[in-house]
Amino acid sequence: MSRPPxxxxxxxxxxxxxxxxxxTGNICRSPAAELLMRSLLVGRLGGREAGRVExxxxxxxxxxxxxxxxxxxxxxAPWGLDVRAEEFRARRLDDAVVAEVDLVLGAxxxxxxxxxxxxPHLLDRTFALREFARLVAAADTTALSPDLVKRGQGLVxxxxxxxxxxxxxxxxxxxxxxxxxxxxxxxxxxxxxxVHGIVDELAPRTVGAGAQ
Numbered sequence: 448m449s450r451p452p453x454x455x456x457x458x459x460x461x462x463x464x465x466x467x468x469x470x471t472g473n474i475c476r477s478p479a480a481e482l483l484m485r486s487l488l489v490g491r492l493g494g495r496e497a498g499r500v501e502x503x504x505x506x507x508x509x510x511x512x513x514x515x516x517x518x519x520x521x522x523x524a525p526w527g528l529d530v531r532a533e534e535f536r537a538r539r540l541d542d543a544v545v546a547e548v549d550l551v552l553g554a555x556x557x558x559x560x561x562x563x564x565x566x567p568h569l570l571d572r573t574f575a576l577r578e579f580a581r582l583v584a585a586a587d588t589t590a591l592s593p594d595l596v597k598r599g600q601g602l603v604x605x606x607x608x609x610x611x612x613x614x615x616x617x618x619x620x621x622x623x624x625x626x627x628x629x630x631x632x633x634x635x636x637x638x639x640x641x642v643h644g645i646v647d648e649l650a651p652r653t654v655g656a657g658a659q
Contacts, residue, residue, distance in 0.1 A: 461547075461596075462499060462596060463499055463500070463501050463596065464499060464500045464501070464549050464550070464595065464596045464599035464600065464649075465500075465501045465503075465547055465548045465549045465550070466484065466500060466501065466502045466503070466548070466549065466550045466551075466552065466599075467502075467503050467504065467505060467544065467545065467548045467550070467551045467552070468480040468481050468484075468502070468503070468504040468505075468551075468552045468553075468554065468576065469504065469505055469506065469507060469540055469551060469552070469553050469554065469558045469561070469562055470504070470506055470507075470553070470554035470555070470558055470622075471506055471507055471508050471509075471554075471558070471622060471624075472506045472508060472509050472510060472513070472537065472624060473504055473505055473506030473509040473513075473537035473538060473539070474506070474509070474510075474513050474514070474515050474516045474519070474537050474624070475515070475516045475519040475622065475623055475624050475631065475634065476519075476554035476555075476620055476622070476623075476634055476638060477504035477505065477506065477554050478504050478515050478519070478532065478535050478537075479515075479519055479522070479523060479634070479635050479638050480504065480552065480554065480576060480638045480641075480642055481502050481503060481504040482523060482528045482531065482532055482535070483523070483526065483528070483635075483638065483639055483642045483643075484500075484502045484642045484645070484646065485497070485500075485502045486526055486528055487642060487643060487646045488500055488502075488646055488649075488650060491646060491650045491652070492595070492650055496595060497650075499595050499596055500595065500596075500599065500649070503544070504538075505538050505539060505540040505541075505544045506537055506538070506539060506540060507539075507540050507558060507561045507562070508539075509537040509538060509539040509540070510537060511536075511537060511538055511539050512536050512537060513536065513537040514533070514535060514536065514537075515532045515533075515535045515537075516623075516624060516631070518623070518627075518628050518631040519623065519631045519634070519635065520532040520533070521628070521631070522628075522631050522632050522634075522635035523635065540561075540562070540565070545562075545566055545569065548569070548572070549572060549599060549600060549603065550572050550574075550579070550599065550603050551569055551572055551573040551574070552573075552574060552575070552576040552579055553573070553574070553575045553576065554575075554576055554620050554638075555575060555576075555618075555619055555620050555621075555622070556575045556578070556618055556619065558575070559573055559574060559575045559578075571603075571607055572603050572607070574606060574610065575618040576618075576620065576638065576641045576642075577616075577617075577618040577619070577620065577637065577641045578610065578616070578618040579606055579641075579645060580640075580641035580642070580644040580645050581616060581618070581644075582605070582606040582609050582610055583602050583605060583606055583644070583645065583648040584644050584647075584648065585609070585613075586602070586605040586606065586609060586648075587605075588601075588602070588605065588648060588651075591605075595649070595650060598649060598650075599649055602648055602649060620634055620637045620638060620641075621633070621634060622634075
């Protein structure tokens with residue numbers, strides 16, 4: 448009795464949009480952005496849909512395994528994230544971390560350059576955090592798909608097409624690591640504003656079944 452012909456397995460579409468935030472030590476700015484972005488997405492979409500966006504962070508000179516800086520961690524208390532941040536551990540930027548990433552956000556413009564020095568093939572998807580927030584806020588997003596993953600990919604395309612076309616802007620998030628609590632507060636304030644703007648474009652309240 449002959450066997451039925453084998454049908455080639457179909458490739459499973461990638462149903463994730465992967466975001467990586469990079470700073471120097473991965474103990475202040477990038478973990479704050481990671482935790483805030485994930486929290487805002489869950490609040491906007493619910494855990495299941497928000498899980499389609501994988502948010503991580505790394506440092507170009509991280510002390511692997513270090514906890515988040517206590518002064519930066521304290522600034523996350525208004526969102527109830529300071530307790531969750533106690534579990535955070537720093538990791539270094541490497542080949543495994545950048546594998547399959549869809550969007551890389553440097554905490555500062557210097558981190559954007561550092562990422563591209565090691566991984567020039569990521570030029571089409573690497574921005575400074577505040578730069579990306581600024582570019583997508585100014586872009587015409589009306590034609591983007593309501594699907595969360597496709598919309599994220601579309602935002603990257605729009606940002607890539609428009610960067611460098613406007614006047615110079617201050618996209619810095621100064622490193623607070625050796626500063627007082629006020630420096631950490633200022634960094635988290637800038638990060639929250641940028642991340643909130645990105646989430647508003649990635650998961651607008653009028654788009655998607657999970658929007659609130």
